Amino acid sequence: xxxxxxxxxxxxxxxxxxxxxxxxxxxxxxxxxxxxxxxxxxxxxxxxxxxxxxxxxxxxxxxxxxxxxxxxxxxxxxxxxxxxxxxxxxxxxxxxxxxxxxxxxxxxxxxxxxxxxxxxxxxxxxxxxxxxxxxxxxxxxxxxxxxxxxxxxxxxxxxxxxxxxxxxxxxxxxxxxxxxxxxxxxxxxxxxxxxxxxxxxxxxxxxxxxxxxxxxxxxxxxxxxxxxxxxxxxxxxxxxxxxxxxxxxxxxxxxxxxxxxxxxxxxxxxxxxxxxxxxxxxxxxxxxxxxxxxxxxxxxxxxxxxxxxxxxxxxxxxxxxxxxxxxxxxxxxxxxxxxxxxxxxxxxxxxxxxxxxxxxxxxxxxxxxxxxxxxxxxxxxxxxxxxxxxxxxxxxxxxxxxxxxxxxxxxxxxxxxxxxxxxxxxxxxxxxxxxxxxxxxxxxxxxxxxxxxxxxxxxxxxxxxxxxxxxxxxxxxxxxxxxxxxxxxxxxxxx
Amino acid sequence: xxxxxxxxxxxxxxxxxxxxxxxxxxxxxxxxxxxxxxxxxxxxxxxxxxxxxxxxxxxxxxxxxxxxxxxxxxxxxxxxxxxxxxxxxxxxxxxxxxxxxxxxxxxxxxxxxxxxxxxxxxxxxxxxxxxxxxxxxxxxxxxxxxxxxxxxxxxxxxxxxxxxxxxxxxxxxxxxxxxxxxxxxxxxxxxxxxxxxxxxxxxxxxxxxxxxxxxxxxxxxxxxxxxxxxxxxxxxxxxxxxxxxxxxxxxxxxxxxxxxxxxxxxxxxxxxxxxxxxxxxxxxxxxxxxxxxxxxxxxxxxxxxxxxxxxxxxxxxxxxxxxxxxxxxxxxxxxxxxxxxxxxxxxxxxxxxxxxxxxxxxxxxxxxxxxxxxxxxxxxxxxxxxxxxxxxxxxxxxxxxxxxxxx
Ligand SMILES: Cc1cc2nc3c(=O)[nH]c(=O)nc-3n(C[C@H](O)[C@H](O)[C@H](O)COP(=O)(O)OP(=O)(O)OC[C@H]3O[C@@H](n4cnc5c(N)ncnc54)[C@H](O)[C@@H]3O)c2cc1C
Numbered sequence: 001x002x003x004x005x006x007x008x009x010x011x012x013x014x015x016x017x018x019x020x021x022x023x024x025x026x027x028x029x030x031x032x033x034x035x036x037x038x039x040x041x042x043x044x045x046x047x048x049x050x051x052x053x054x055x056x057x058x059x060x061x062x063x064x065x066x067x068x069x070x071x072x073x074x075x076x077x078x079x080x081x082x083x084x085x086x087x088x089x090x091x092x093x094x095x096x097x098x099x100x101x102x103x104x105x106x107x108x109x110x111x112x113x114x115x116x117x118x119x120x121x122x123x124x125x126x127x128x129x130x131x132x133x134x135x136x137x138x139x140x141x142x143x144x145x146x147x148x149x150x151x152x153x154x155x156x157x158x159x160x161x162x163x164x165x166x167x168x169x170x171x172x173x174x175x176x177x178x179x180x181x182x183x184x185x186x187x188x189x190x191x192x193x194x195x196x197x198x199x200x201x202x203x204x205x206x207x208x209x210x211x212x213x214x215x216x217x218x219x220x221x222x223x224x225x226x227x228x229x230x231x232x233x234x235x236x237x238x239x240x241x242x243x244x245x246x247x248x249x250x251x252x253x254x255x256x257x258x259x260x261x262x263x264x265x266x267x268x269x270x271x272x273x274x275x276x277x278x279x280x281x282x283x284x285x286x287x288x289x290x291x292x293x294x295x296x297x298x299x300x301x302x303x304x305x306x307x308x309x310x311x312x313x314x315x316x317x318x319x320x321x322x323x324x325x326x327x328x329x330x331x332x333x334x335x336x337x338x339x340x341x342x343x344x345x346x347x348x349x350x351x352x353x354x355x356x357x358x359x360x361x362x363x364x365x366x367x368x369x370x371x372x373x374x375x376x377x378x379x380x381x382x383x384x385x386x387x388x389x390x391x392x393x394x395x396x397x398x399x400x401x402x403x404x405x406x407x408x409x410x411x412x413x414x415x416x417x418x419x420x421x422x423x424x425x426x427x428x429x430x431x432x433x434x435x436x437x438x439x440x441x442x443x444x445x446x447x448x449x450x451x452x453x454x455x456x457x458x459x460x461x462x463x464x465x466x467x468x469x470x471x472x473x474x475x476x477x478x479x480x481x482x483x484x485x486x487x488x489x490x491x492x493x494x495x
Numbered sequence: 496x497x498x499x500x501x502x503x504x505x506x507x508x509x510x511x512x513x514x515x516x517x518x519x520x521x522x523x524x525x526x527x528x529x530x531x532x533x534x535x536x537x538x539x540x541x542x543x544x545x546x547x548x549x550x551x552x553x554x555x556x557x558x559x560x561x562x563x564x565x566x567x568x569x570x571x572x573x574x575x576x577x578x579x580x581x582x583x584x585x586x587x588x589x590x591x592x593x594x595x596x597x598x599x600x601x602x603x604x605x606x607x608x609x610x611x612x613x614x615x616x617x618x619x620x621x622x623x624x625x626x627x628x629x630x631x632x633x634x635x636x637x638x639x640x641x642x643x644x645x646x647x648x649x650x651x652x653x654x655x656x657x658x659x660x661x662x663x664x665x666x667x668x669x670x671x672x673x674x675x676x677x678x679x680x681x682x683x684x685x686x687x688x689x690x691x692x693x694x695x696x697x698x699x700x701x702x703x704x705x706x707x708x709x710x711x712x713x714x715x716x717x718x719x720x721x722x723x724x725x726x727x728x729x730x731x732x733x734x735x736x737x738x739x740x741x742x743x744x745x746x747x748x749x750x751x752x753x754x755x756x757x758x759x760x761x762x763x764x765x766x767x768x769x770x771x772x773x774x775x776x777x778x779x780x781x782x783x784x785x786x787x788x789x790x791x792x793x794x795x796x797x798x799x800x801x802x803x804x805x806x807x808x809x810x811x812x813x814x815x816x817x818x819x820x821x822x823x824x825x826x827x828x829x830x831x832x833x834x835x836x837x838x839x840x841x842x843x844x845x846x847x848x849x850x851x852x853x854x855x856x857x858x859x860x861x862x863x864x865x866x867x868x869x870x871x872x873x874x875x876x877x878x879x880x881x882x883x884x885x886x887x888x889x890x891x892x893x894x895x896x897x898x899x900x901x902x
Contacts, residue, residue, distance in 0.1 A: 188879065198852035203656075225706045256676065301743065448654070448886075493502070
């Protein structure tokens with residue numbers, strides 16, 4: 001992975017920069033000691049490591065604004081960081097960059113049940129929001145598996161999803177407002193407690209922008225009253241085709257379950273060995289379907305979906321009869337990543353999305369690749385929305401195996417694009433998929449995206465080296481090469 | 496306008512815009528021109544009408560996805576979806592009659608460009624939330640795409656969001672992909688009768704804060720309820736507060752009964768079933784109460800739900816204002832008598848305390864040219880907006896002045 005060449009003059013100014021930052025954030029808020037910086041050297045994508053020049057932990061919006069204005073005027077790169085759980089290297093530090101850690105922004109500012117929203121600082125964890133409102137029966141719907149650790153600011157930056165997003169939407173669908181700071185220190189407010197933007201939907205643009213457009217300093221999200229009941233169904237199928245067909249048939253019947261997750265044989269076995277969730281071991285494909293709502297609705301849908309599954313050839317079919325049993329059905333799925341971690345020294349988690357009906361074909365070709373690369377793969381899958389998480393098993397201690405796993409992963413993602421899908425469903429491009437952007441986007445597509453970046457950060461100081469395979473200068477991107485008289489009057493239908 | 500280009504391919508759209516950019520000749524970008532009277536009047540020598548780009552190009556019901564050329568009539572899309580018991584869950588309003596035109600005349604591109612959404616906005620989101628992919632031609636005359644055909648997608652910036660609500664000022668969309676959803680099997684609407692605005696707000700807040708998945712919460716004062724074509728509403732004899740539940744049969748019956756029981760302390764309630772319920776929400780969605788009052792200026796005001804009645808109250812002072820609420824109090828439809836500033840100053844002042852935005856949806860062209868139709872922005876936001884515009888359309892040839900004077 002090639003990162004932008006570190007700027008030697010910035011590297012040489014390290015102590016001076018630390019002093020300047022210390023004038024803004026006094027005391028322990030500035031970390032410049034090489035050893036102390038080690039904890040920040042990677043995010044959730046641990047294959048890539050880099051210590052930052054300096055880490056700074058501001059506590060107020062004013063400090064963030066002053067830090068950014070200082071870095072902007074001095075031409076110093078900045079990498080924002082929440083909890084560092086990104087799986088795409090989005091928060092990977094730069095050798096010549098300041099790491100801006102938002103961990104101290106950890107307060108809930110306003111719980112507004114009447115307007116059904118919460119205003120929080122960006123360092124509050126995803127689960128922290130639900131915890132703050134659950135006494136009144138409310139919760140925050142998007143639930144990434146990392147929800148105990150990841151921050152709401154990171155969720156916005158990555159547009160994170162979770163198993164309940166099929167019915168309740170992703171971060172972007174549950175976000176009402178932001179306060180953010182531009183690289184020049186300008187503080188902006190987008191949205192609020194009301195719906196929809198007054199001008200361009202910059203709130204929507206910021207969501208999933210991976211820390212490249214601005215630093216989020218406050219978040220307003222929508223909260224919902226928790227459903228009265230939830231029950232889960234567990235189905236086993238003899239083939240992946242049958243499992244895939246069942247998912248299509250459920251949605252075809254007009255049912256959008258609260259969650260719908262699938263696992264392949266390798267993932268089922270790893271999970272069952274790890275947590276003994278009671279999964280059948282003689283099936284190729286396992287489907288967990290969660291229904292939530294009033295009891296009458298849940299019972300009705302359980303009957304209907306069970307009939308659909310039987311029709312699709314389910315050989316195992318169970319409905320949870322208690323809350324413990326529901327959680328047990330989920331336990332294996334939720335522990336799938338660590339379970340795979342137990343059977344292999346390292347694993348590499350991919351995140352492509354495909355049109356759902358291409359699943360059997362994609363799994364088949366993945367199995368062929370697995371044989372060709374000599375690396376095992378286990379699959380967990382947000383089945384309802386076609387988001388695949390193939391986990392490639394490898395051992396970083398074997399020379400060349402990491403590179404081999406990366407090549408395998410890249411081939412899987414190219415396959416996702418080939419069948420009409422995308423490179424990343426929820427983990428972000430980061431550094432990981434940066435160089436694959438060209439498989440999905442043309443030069444013109446990427447140039448247009450970068451012109452948006454230029455509107456926010458003209459010198460490309462915020463999180464450079466992420467998302468875009470090449471950095472173009474804004475002046476060059478903005479230039480237009482046509483002038484009067486060069487293009488003939490278009491010959492098109494007119495009236 | 497001296498002429499209208501009517502391209503039949505994305506290529507031709509690019510040709511027309513490239514020419515316009517080279518000549519610095521502004522274009523008025525139109526879908527099927529049903530919402531021309533919405534926004535500030537555009538000063539453009541040429542029109543660029545996308546109605547020639549029509550037709551559904553992909554519809555996979557089981558994948559919940561539909562792609563169409565941007566100029567496809569929304570009616571054609573809704574009909575295709577209805578055949579498979581599906582719908583655009585954001586309930587795109589048909590503003591045709593409100594704006595003095597025909598019903599059913601809009602295009603999918605126009606619906607997305609205006610980011611319109613109906614009563615189900617509170618549960619299902621707006622057009623922006625269902626907009627998965629776009630191909631468009633920027634003001635530079637360059638074709639680009641963003642997004643895709645799948646719901647879970649974070650590959651690159653979400654430019655669909657920027658297109659939604661940009662009113663054709665950033666790019667001319669040529670092809671769009673939207674998420675579609677199954678239509679509810681059953682719908683019921685609980686009507687609470689005779690509540691004043693504050694009590695109605697309390698009722699809607701309790702309903703929306705419950706687990707009953709309310710998908711519509713509106714309040715019509717007596718004078719507007721009396722105009723409804725739904726007899727139960729018309730003959731209610733007072734204000735009507737409506738709460739909609741949708742879903743499977745047993746669930747809807749259970750939830751509507753639960754709402755009536757839980758809100759019994761607020762007085763009498765009624766229930767609308769499928770056809771009446773659909774008719775009522777269509778009226779709310781399409782701003783029907785103000786269609787028959789063509790002389791009034793119509794504002795659409797989005798506020799924190801609890802601020803709804805206060806904002807309406809502040810405006811009603813000393814003038815003949817009419818208002819009704821959707822989105823549980825968060826959307827205020829306001830009709831004001833014609834005036835020199837259209838009530839804009841008082842409205843902006845009323846919003847300054849609580850946050851939110853007001854858009855003049857219907858008003859004479861001279862007024863729309865004279866006052867800010869959209870919520871004015873502070874200098875920092877205005878500067879960023881201008882930089883975003885220039886990133887797409889540096890010569891400002893696409894719908895110049897549509898949203899902001901000079902932009
Ligand atoms: C075990 C595990 C399970 C996971 N499961 C899921 C899952 O189910 N669904 C899912 O979507 N993701 C999942 N993830 C990925 C990850 O948790 C999410 O992307 C999460 O939103 C990242 O939040 P964070 O606070 O850790 O952000 P970080 O990793 O610190 O940063 C992520 C990106 O956001 C930017 N950023 C962070 N804070 C700010 C801010 N305040 N302002 C501007 N930019 C900022 C960073 O620059 C970086 O680009 C999982 C990760 C792990 C390790």
